[in-house]
Amino acid sequence: xxxxxxxxxxxxxxxxxxxxxxxxxxxxxxxxxxxxxxxxxxxxxxxxxxxxxxxxxxxxxxxxxxxxxxxxxxxxxxxxxxxxxxxxxxxxxxxxxxxxxxxxxxxxxxxxxxxxxxxxxxxxxxxxxxxxxxxxxxxxxxxxxxxxxxxxxxxxxxxxxxxxxxxxxxxxxxxxxxxxxxxxxxxxxxxxxxxxxxxxxxxxxxxxxxxxxxxxxxxxxxxxxxxxxxxxxxxxxxxxxxxxxxxxxxxxxxxxxxxxxxxxxxxxxxxxxxxxxxxxxxxxxxxxxxxxxxxxxxxxxxxxxxxxxxxxxxxxxxxxxxxxxxxxxxxxxxxxxxxxxxxxxxxxxxxxxxxxxxxxxxxxxxxxxxxxxxxxxxxxxxxxxxxxxxxxxxxxxxxxxxxxxxxxxxxxxxxxxxxxxxxxxxxxxxxxxxxxxxxxxxxxxxxxxxxxxxxxxxxxxxxxxxxxxxxxxxxxxxxxxxxxxxxxxxxxxxxxxxxxxxxxxxxxxxxxxxxxxxxxxxxxxxxxxxxxxxxxxxxxxxxxxxxxxxxxxxxxxxxxxxxxxxxxxxxxxxxxxxxxxxxxxxxxxxxxxxxxxxxxxxxxxxxxxxxxxxxxxxxxxxxxxxxxxxxxxxxxxxxxxxxxxxxxxxxxxxxxxxxxxxxxxxxxxxxxxxxxxxxxxxxxxxxxxxxxxxxxxxxxxxxxxxxxxxxxxxxxxxxxxxxxxxxxxxxxxxxxxxxxxxxxxxxxxxxxxxxxxxxxxxxxxxxxxxxxxxxxxxxxxxxxxxxxxxxxxxxxxxxxxxxxxxxxxxxxxxxxxxxxxxxxxxxxxxxxxxxxxxxxxxxxxxxxxxxxxxxxxxxxxxx
Numbered sequence: 001x002x003x004x005x006x007x008x009x010x011x012x013x014x015x016x017x018x019x020x021x022x023x024x025x026x027x028x029x030x031x032x033x034x035x036x037x038x039x040x041x042x043x044x045x046x047x048x049x050x051x052x053x054x055x056x057x058x059x060x061x062x063x064x065x066x067x068x069x070x071x072x073x074x075x076x077x078x079x080x081x082x083x084x085x086x087x088x089x090x091x092x093x094x095x096x097x098x099x100x101x102x103x104x105x106x107x108x109x110x111x112x113x114x115x116x117x118x119x120x121x122x123x124x125x126x127x128x129x130x131x132x133x134x135x136x137x138x139x140x141x142x143x144x145x146x147x148x149x150x151x152x153x154x155x156x157x158x159x160x161x162x163x164x165x166x167x168x169x170x171x172x173x174x175x176x177x178x179x180x181x182x183x184x185x186x187x188x189x190x191x192x193x194x195x196x197x198x199x200x201x202x203x204x205x206x207x208x209x210x211x212x213x214x215x216x217x218x219x220x221x222x223x224x225x226x227x228x229x230x231x232x233x234x235x236x237x238x239x240x241x242x243x244x245x246x247x248x249x250x251x252x253x254x255x256x257x258x259x260x261x262x263x264x265x266x267x268x269x270x271x272x273x274x275x276x277x278x279x280x281x282x283x284x285x286x287x288x289x290x291x292x293x294x295x296x297x298x299x300x301x302x303x304x305x306x307x308x309x310x311x312x313x314x315x316x317x318x319x320x321x322x323x324x325x326x327x328x329x330x331x332x333x334x335x336x337x338x339x340x341x342x343x344x345x346x347x348x349x350x351x352x353x354x355x356x357x358x359x360x361x362x363x364x365x366x367x368x369x370x371x372x373x374x375x376x377x378x379x380x381x382x383x384x385x386x387x388x389x390x391x392x393x394x395x396x397x398x399x400x401x402x403x404x405x406x407x408x409x410x411x412x413x414x415x416x417x418x419x420x421x422x423x424x425x426x427x428x429x430x431x432x433x434x435x436x437x438x439x440x441x442x443x444x445x446x447x448x449x450x451x452x453x454x455x456x457x458x459x460x461x462x463x464x465x466x467x468x469x470x471x472x473x474x475x476x477x478x479x480x481x482x483x484x485x486x487x488x489x490x491x492x493x494x495x496x497x498x499x500x501x502x503x504x505x506x507x508x509x510x511x512x513x514x515x516x517x518x519x520x521x522x523x524x525x526x527x528x529x530x531x532x533x534x535x536x537x538x539x540x541x542x543x544x545x546x547x548x549x550x551x552x553x554x555x556x557x558x559x560x561x562x563x564x565x566x567x568x569x570x571x572x573x574x575x576x577x578x579x580x581x582x583x584x585x586x587x588x589x590x591x592x593x594x595x596x597x598x599x600x601x602x603x604x605x606x607x608x609x610x611x612x613x614x615x616x617x618x619x620x621x622x623x624x625x626x627x628x629x630x631x632x633x634x635x636x637x638x639x640x641x642x643x644x645x646x647x648x649x650x651x652x653x654x655x656x657x658x659x660x661x662x663x664x665x666x667x668x669x670x671x672x673x674x675x676x677x678x679x680x681x682x683x684x685x686x687x688x689x690x691x692x693x694x695x696x697x698x699x700x701x702x703x704x705x706x707x708x709x710x711x712x713x714x715x716x717x718x719x720x721x722x723x724x725x726x727x728x729x730x731x732x733x734x735x736x737x738x739x740x741x742x743x744x745x746x747x748x749x750x751x752x753x754x755x756x757x758x759x760x761x762x763x764x765x766x767x768x769x770x771x772x773x774x775x776x777x778x779x780x781x782x783x784x785x786x787x788x789x790x791x792x793x794x795x796x797x798x799x800x801x802x803x804x805x806x807x808x809x810x811x812x813x814x815x816x817x818x819x820x821x822x823x824x825x826x827x828x829x830x831x832x833x834x835x836x837x838x839x840x841x842x843x844x845x846x847x848x849x850x851x852x853x854x855x856x857x858x859x860x861x862x863x
Contacts, residue, residue, distance in 0.1 A: 064180025077146030083410025089445025117148030144496035148204035153408030174206035178437035215281035220309035255357030261325035333406035334398035414447035415459035498551035547797035573674030581802030601661035622657035629702035638831035703757035745776030754790035755830035795836035811840035
């Protein structure tokens, strides 16, 4: 079928939520695992189309269409398993289910929740928490793993020790079969047949499961053991005790060494040592009982309880953060009987050619899910190919001890399907497959019918040969210590935690941070083999980022965004890859020294009618200089911010000055455009002018200016200035503490929007709230997502100049969040945020006051 005909037909079902673009399809040819070209050649990974349905009815219609035309269908959630299950093996169509993500019903009394299968476990957990409920268990990749994805694979993870696998929590599910029919299955009524079948029998679109009340108390304990044999004995003690922990996590000394090399706190540790992270939750009595057990465990098995347990619990989804220390990691997964752990570890130590860090979760009172992480280097083809035999050695070792491979089957574990499911269960799945899917369109090429290489005998033979050859050739792993753009790009593990939180995420994977980095790897780190070129589409995706830094908050490997995105734009710009939408802005800045293209000597127009103790235009020297910024100087919508701040400073008796017409753009819009060299000229000019004024402190109301003056300037010019740099909220908070501001009060309900560059990217969260707290009569209603989780307004990263429609869409979403609080006023501390939200307010005809903190305070001072 022609691509144009296919796209036309599918648009009749889902509208514009289908693409046959080669650019977009490429992003769906992989999951989190790097696959060598020789192995990838065994599959047809490029899909013919990507479809992103929003309803079960659309999924039904699409599958029915594919069945009529014998088109393979590959359901995909986050693509976070690494076993190749969500990647096309025989071409066909990928069904991206991430937008089937509604939490549909929560019954608090019955402790039951219903949600669409494309929702992530973390999304559901946060929704439940707001209602006083919590999940019983969830995967260690909960921030990206979808409900349907985990049910279709292993179903064991955090909390399984106390509550069992997710299959024990399910009550019913909605499933789309190969003929397009929508069926509802209940536990005990046929649902079990679909467990762990990874989309080969049907597609889950909705789940109903049992949940629990949020525990009354929770406590975490980090216990260090000098010898792993003591740790393994302590595990048996824990699971046999009267107070079963909610979760137990294990780290060996090699994993701790990788953690330390990655820049994280790991404490002191010796060879053959390890750490347990033990979590108890429940009633006060249960948690206190757990604490006593930990004390007894430490005493009996020579353990030492350490600080840092709460922090380590917060990192429970970030097991791959050790990737910062090494070029590449091959993660594997096995289930080991608890009484065989010591023997398994002894066998693992014999696989000593490459460093293997070990961590794991106890998932039952008899079994532990261990995840050995093999250090290698995917940029060195021979090294990486030989390293791929190590998971086979790990799996074989597990089987020899009564364990089994873990994480699901997909393709990579296909050689072990008989050991994992048993011949009887496989025969049943084949029978149901023949009955429900006679045309074999549902995720073909999986473990039921894998390529020859992944059939048991061939796999063991090939991998044993690789093992023997690997003993001959030395392991060659490159250096991962050098910082910079390439380091940040290569550090990404494609976990997908960033996908749902990105404000510029649109329909396709290419518009997410994960997608942008995936192609950056292909373009810049694999240049010998990549056939890809920088395209207009990719350039657009890179410049559609607002540089808000939201992706870093959830990043499992702490990629240094937004700095990485700025560096990537600079590399593209230096290679003459630029977007037309920014040409006008950058030209205006270079020619007029401001973003508006107006004469720069009009920067002080806003101050002409201010009644200050001394006119600003006459002040040439001062210890404090207010760097006003382009937006606040020129735009009538934001000029009141400058007026309010100047009058507050004057009332507080601060001797301050402004630079006036000698103030140039701070340079941030040029950095966002990738023009670092041009930005350097502006930064140096501003530093020189303010040095001439004799200033010791530079204050700004614009967080973008603040970031340049505080941090970014040094990376650009390589020199330190001598100024104390403060944002207006920091300066005002000090004035209030010193009793230099007389605040009368305001009777209002307000919310506060954390600007990205002030809060998330600069760490200033408390000062604005301190100012609000000091205004009598104000009632602060926090946004649901606040502080580092606060959503972007859409104005950053030059997006408003280059992609105004997208910027406005983001601002409208922000405005809706604000309005949902029911307040009359939203305060912020950024002129760009004020501008964006006012544009959204005008477009939607909303009724809301949008004020800067300085305006709010000036008003509270009786003005």
